[in-house]
Amino acid sequence: MHDSTSIQVRVWRGDAAGGDFADYEVPQQPSQTVLDVVTWIQRHADATLSYRFACRVGMCGSCAMMVNGVPRWTCRTHVNKVAQDNRLTLEPLRNLPVIKDLACDMTVFFDKWKAAEGHFSGSLTRDRPVAAISPRDRLRRAANAAIECINCAICYAACDVVSWQADYLGPAALNRAWSLQNDIRDTNRAARLQAVSANGGCMHCHSQQGCASYCPNELNPTASIAGLKRQAAGSFLKKKYPEHYA
């Protein structure tokens, strides 16, 4: 039996070979987060439960899971906002292989960041003065709009194209690439434009904003991807692909 002071929690338990749901009853607390619930289960019900977290304050991006079918950052998700009838169903993030229980393997996700040339390439050494860039600059504002990503893979879990097309780079990697395409200090923009408009790149996006609706930092990867499409198409039509990227 349960009453309103407890939460009925179904947690997916298993590994890459398969698994099933297990049921737990967790006492309700004021201001309780979904991550608090998972931690309670591990400390008081079953110490073998595997999950991942680090910062508990929405900075590190490691605690994302499917909560009642929706990808969420569990450390910043309050139970009373998402529980239905005092019930929670917790699963590992969609679109990524499971390692064990609620922890999934993020390797593909980060490999795609690399494939999208998601790293900054500068031309200055630490001995040179810092580049002076006005915060009001058009490109700098575009870079800023996409920059606050915590690599949580929530958008990646929300994206249907990722689930259909294993080689699609996905919203997070493309959003990151767009941020760097707008960084005038970056020296790798032609190669990056080529990387993100190749097969598996930005052209596959359906622009339906599943990623943007779930990004906990309210970023809009769809808009970033549209920017990449514009940039690639524009440079192709001007016959300056991929060198023309501004």
Next chain:
Amino acid sequence: MLELRLYLAQRISAAIMAPLVLLHLGVMIYAIQGGLSAEEILARTRGSLLWGGVYGLFVLAVALHAAIGLRNIMSEWWSLRGPLLNAFSWIIGFGLLIMGWRAVAAVVGA
């Protein structure tokens, strides 16, 4: 770069189709007003380079647009890739082109 080319071809074909659809609807409504029969319409289209060109171009745009769109769907829903995906795309594109151009030929041909 194939993806980028297909992406652009699909957008450009859409941009061609949109005004031609409006033209088609407009002319249809206009032609019906006077109560034209099929005979009378055919008398006007037969041998017309203009209508042959307009509908010929429309069919070309449709064949391109639909083949690329269905290519994406086949790749996403059925995980088709490589030669099989290309083969299906060409069959759809050419099929539509031939059927469409046959219809155009029937309307403008003598």
